[in-house]
Amino acid sequence: MEEKIIIAGFGGQGVLSIGQFIAYAAIEDGKAVTWLPSYGPEMRGGTSNCSVVVNDDEVASPIVSCPDCLIAMNKPSLYKFVDKVKAGGTIIVNSSLITDKVERTDVNVLYIDATDLALKAGNARTANIVILGAYCKMRNMFNQELVAKVIEKKFANKPKVIPANLKALELGFNA
């Protein structure tokens, strides 16, 4: 099994960290993974994206040209990558910022109001965790307990933010 993901959005939306959480979950799950960010001036205030490849055995190419799943956090990112997603693949659309609908009919699309759910979780900054939960569920990648464990580990030195993030994860899984 190999899962190729592109996550794209504005810098500051937690785009890179969604990818890193997927990578940590993959390691926790005993899988091989690569996380490759776009880098350079575009990081600063502009769009940013990262490619994640999860494989049961070994990841050969870390370069993703046709993702199984696209996570679009803003409109320019959606239009940049929408046509690259594999037929039968998945697009997760952050509908808090993207009001357009995906015109392709050969992909599964999930529209998720990540900001709204994050506020319900008690912290607007957990929108990326909402998306992470939705991704794991929709692509049947990792179970909620495993990802919760990863979140607890990553925020071990900021225990205050853990409950909101776990709630955000749950809301994402149930979205």
Place this chain on the structure above:
Amino acid sequence: MKKLMKGNEAIAEAAVRGGCRAFFGYPITPQNEIPEYLSKRLPEVGGCFIQAESEVSAINMVYGAAGSGARAMTSSSSPGISLKQEGISYICGAELPCVIVNMVRGGPGLGGIQPAQSDYFQTVKGGGHGDYHMLVYGPGSVQEALDIMYDAFDKADEYRMPVMILGDGMIGQIMEAVELPEMKDPATFPKKEWATDGTGIGANRRIVNSLYIEPDVLEAVNHRLFDRYATLAEKETRYEAYKVEDAEIVIVAYGTVARICKSAINMLREKGYKVGMIRPITLFPFPTKAIEAVASQECVKEFISVELSMGQMIEDVKLAVNGKKTVSFYGRTGGNVMSPEDVAEFIIAKENK
């Protein structure tokens, strides 16, 4: 438990665990995580970190530190490595061990900041003035980069020459799960009798120098260096052969490009194309004999050198194949990176011509 680490940080940590206690560098994208990491990490182990005033100074600080016996390194990216060439030539002339990391970006000139392999010539053929080489590795994964870095100072000490780790930009930025080795104990490192640690006086005086004004003496120095390179070729050449046993088409690629090619080979094999690959892990010494042997296989029709350049390593591939089979080229440059699909399409189009 494996740890998720960025290539640059993994290299930096592996350097410390491999005995590095001195780093001298100057900021340049895309390798800044290495000096940033070491600026914090080296003082923790009693090491020295200096952000130098220029790459020129940085490499000369490495010269001084390495010449006085320390395990010293620097890292940079293409334009910065060009500035370091003078110092590298002196380090090779003075036979000093050190480690240099180049996270290559597109050129020439200021070029770009995206991944490239266009410093191949500069790295394996010399780069600075004079007859010299370095031991050059082109790691293909974060774990491999880490493992190479971990042992790089041992190799540098053994052969008294710089070890260059030639990354392709991506290898520094990518995150992968790695296993970190134990910290090496500096007490176990071989003693450097030649090093100018300040204790020399009279007959025990040590001189670190690359000036040999007598032609006969300089010629002997050059022969000594090249005898060492012959030993390197014999003992240190490393490569990975992937599905070459029955291959009709053999790709030669290194670094991240080799991984991209591996995915392409898997796609092509599914479609019935018999493609394999030789992945040089050492770029100097180049795996000439391995390529020569594959070129002699009857099933092999042709070689393709796949690179992030306009075609540099292809010259060494051609020398190794030595006319036995055709050698062609596929590459992207300027910071663009081919996808596995691009490589597969190139080969399919070529085969169906």
Place this chain on the structure above:
Amino acid sequence: MAVVFKKTSMLTDVPFHYCPGCGHGIAHRLVAECLEELNLQGKVVGIAPVGCAVFAYNYFNCDVQEAAHGRAPAVATGVKRCNPDKVVFAYQGDGDLASIGTAEIIHAAARGENITVIFINNAIYGMTGGQMAPTTLLGQKATTCQLGRNVALNGNPIRVSEMLATLDGPSYIARVALTDPANVTKAKRAIKKAFENQVAGKGFSMVEVLSPCPTNWGVSPIDAVKYVKEEMTKQFPLGVYKDC
């Protein structure tokens, strides 16, 4: 027979290659005597330059590294940081220090590197055959300014000691001249202080030594000394520029 004079143990027995009337031999001896008087035998690393003193590694009886042109302060930094208990000195000429190596000397000084720099200023490129140096005086002839240094064409000579003294890093900067016994004695005192400072951990010290070059100036050794005293000191006044 009683010994009335003995060569310092910090110089080897290799005869100097320097021209008659050159200041390098005196400067070498002063450095070596200071090292001996401070009991630093077996505790010193010298850094030799590119220029007339390129073979300094043959003369100083200590470990020596030969640096690339202008890079001695960077090399010295690398050595000192990895061997903080040893005394490290860079010996440089004016082309080396004040032209190609300006970045290295300024930043070593700014960092307050705990090293000692001996800067031989003879206002000319000696080893390469008398070309204009950054310290060549206005009107002074050199093979690359044969009518004399011209301000419109070549700019003004650089006063390194004054320039470095503006930095916060250095602990001691002085300019001396090898013109007569009194000044040679003063030079030795300055050099000794520059080494004492390093031993005491006070940071960067530099002694600029105005030195004659009769061969490339095309004058007799006596006239060369006179030129240092009467002409060079006008552009490069002697004295202590920093002491803290």
